[in-house]
Amino acid sequence: MSPVLSLPLSGFRIAVTSNRRSEELIEALERRGAEVTHAPLLKLAPLDDEAVLVHQTKKLIELRPEFVVISTAYGLRRWFDSAEAAGLGHELCQCMKTAKLYVRGAKAHGAVRALGFHAAGVAKDGTTAGLLSLMANEVSGRSVAVQLHADSDHGLGLALRELGASRVLKVEPYRWLDTSSEQHLSTLVAGICAAHFDAITFTSAPSVHALFAAARSRNRAPALIRSLNERIAVATVGPVTAAPLQAAGVHAPLVPARHRMGAMILQLVEHLGELGTLSTPTVFGPCELRGRTLSLNGEHCELSPAQTEILRRLMEAGGSVVTRDELVAALPAVSSNHALDMTLSRLRRTLPHPELITTVIKRGYRINL
Structure with a gap:
């Protein structure tokens, strides 16, 4: 090889x-x-406009929450970078030192320790559910600040209120830019669907x-x-x-x-x-399929997704016959016998040895072992 x-x-x-x-x-x-x-799939918004985050930080300093939830290491570092730039770093540190810090995950815990703070609790599994279970009997009647990760974290504030928190302050160190209309996402979605x-x-x-x-x-x-x-x-x-x-x-x-x-x-x-790797001996030598790259006795070729699926099905059959109906059913992009014939014809022309695939008349196809 x-x-x-x-x-x-x-x-x-x-x-x-x-x-x-x-x-x-x-x-x-x-x-x-x-x-x-x-x-x-997502791009972080630039930190050019810090007004929202600075306002949230000032609110936290004013509120002096009894609990602070840290969701991510990167978010915590970005938050402190912003606070330092706004001249609020010392005051934010003082708030963190007096509050009970609850942390979601090991990476966030490492960032907390790197800044010199102590965590009252760490959700080892890195989940919101694990975090809430640690805080279940702690926050009733208390104020809580939450460093959010992204839009999907917004349910955390509601869950804390359901645990009895008197006030929940959200801090969003970063925002995501909407890239849903960009061409590369259309290409990605189409590529996934076509394997x-x-x-x-x-x-x-x-x-x-x-x-x-x-x-x-x-x-x-x-x-x-x-x-x-x-x-x-x-x-x-x-x-x-x-x-x-x-x-x-x-x-x-x-x-x-x-x-x-x-x-x-x-x-x-x-x-x-x-x-993802299939290997089988054939009459033409060792045959290996890795992703969409075929190696046949040291010769290599690249296959299309449909060609790869056909060859994979034939190799998995180990020399047994695979019927035409079975191949059509296995290929979402191949909807007819004519389309299957065209795909097989192109596959044979691509192979180092077209005779690697044998036609079994009125039955189907098999690998030539």
């Missing part, structure tokens, strides 16, 4: 949906051989919400969910990110035991290595 194809993700096409830290993720995937498409990718990565729940919003606005949500369930590996950085996928009907997103980007990458490598 060539040095390129010996890399663990060679042959696989992966969509990266994150904006922040995307360069780090893309570089890690490409270093392992993947072909990466970057399609950020142009072998895997897609998510590093935040808001990105998941943005994808489904983009799919719904284009009337592609059912097709997108079907493709994510049947044809594309879905990698997430943790359970908070996976939750909206599961709620939308994506059955088995990958969730690493350690909620870190590095762990997500390693889990994806293992998953694609086990389930």
Whole structure:
């Protein structure tokens, strides 16, 4: 096998949906051989206009809440950067020191400690539910400030009021720009529905919400969910990110035991290595399919999504005959026998050896073992 194809993700096409830290993720995937498409689903609004955040910070300093909820490490750092620039850093620190800090997740806890603060409680699972369970008997009649992550966190304020909090102050260190109308999202949605990718990565729940919003606005949500369930590996950085996928009907997103980007990458490598790679001996030598890259006795070629699905079905059958009806049913983009014939004809012309696929008259097709 060539040095390129010996890399663990060679042959696989992966969509990266994150904006922040995307360069780090893309570089890690490409270093392992993947072909990466970057399609950020959300973009952070610039900090040029700090008026809203400064106003919220002044309100917090005035209120002196008894509890402060920290949702994210990046949000906390961004909040303090803004406060320092506005000359409010010292006063904000004093408020944090006198309040009970409750933190959602290990990364946010690390940021709290880095700033010299002590957390009264940490939701180890990184979820809002875990955070609320820690605070259930604490906040009745008390004032609480909440550092929000994104729009999807707004239910946290209502939940705290239901626990009896007398006042909830929301602090939003960052806002997301609306990118739903941008062309790259149309391309991403279409690519997912057509299984142009072998895997897609998510590093935040808001990105998941943005994808489904983009799919719904284009009337592609059912097709997108079907493709994510049947044809594309879905990698997430943790359970908070996976939750909206599961709620939308994506059955088995990958969730690493350690909620870190590095762990997500390693889990994806293992998953694609086990389930995304097929190998079989043939009369023409060893045949390996990695994503949409076929290696046949050392010769390589790139296949279309439909061609890949046909070859995958034939290889999985292990030399047994796969009927025409079975192939048509397995290919959403192939709706007739004529379309199947055209796809098979193009596939054979693409293969290093067209005779790799044998026609069994009146029955179907099989791999030539």
